[in-house]
Amino acid sequence: MRRKNCCLVWTGVFLFGFAVHLLSAQIASSTRDGVYTVEQAQHGKVLYGKQCSMCHRPDLEGMGQNLPLVGDDFLNNWDDQTLADLYTKTHTSMPASKPGSLTPTETVQLLAYILSVNKFSAGKTDLPIDLSKLKAIHIDKLATKP
Ligand code: HEC
Incomplete structure (x- = not known):
């Protein structure tokens, strides 16, 4: 009798864990899922040209201590x-010459541009200006599924 109860409890724990797993898999997404819009990336490109390219270079490849924002090393x-x-x-430390000067809107536009140059495709919804939502988007190494 005791043994049986124990089995039931473990089955319950397992099923609960499985349900949580399914739920979180649905909520979590990745940079491969079209998480920004073309418009955001276009705004980001203009900002990048004015505030970042002098250090990270126009092609985002960086130079010396100014780390690259594109490619394998970055990802x-x-x-x-x-x-x-x-x-x-980005928001707290860039541009290194004037940290903290980017607005939240500008910061997500710059992230959208960086994602686009790293060949992650755009989608239909804006990249959110909400840390808890951004936390659910994992940065993947590859823009396309292998
Ligand atoms: C004055 C030069 C300078 C400017 C301007 C600048 N950066 Fe940087 N950036 C750096 C340096 C140096 C590092 C490496 C040190 C560090 O991580 O703080 C860096 C690191 C970064 C990183 C982290 C890279 C990694 O792989 O860890 C990001 C992202 C970044 N910069 C984004 C930006 C963006 C976006 C802008 C424009 C708003 C910008 N930077 C402007 C010098 C600069």
């Missing part, structure tokens, strides 16, 4: 992190 740095991490880094 390896951010693999397994979320867009909330990249947002916070």
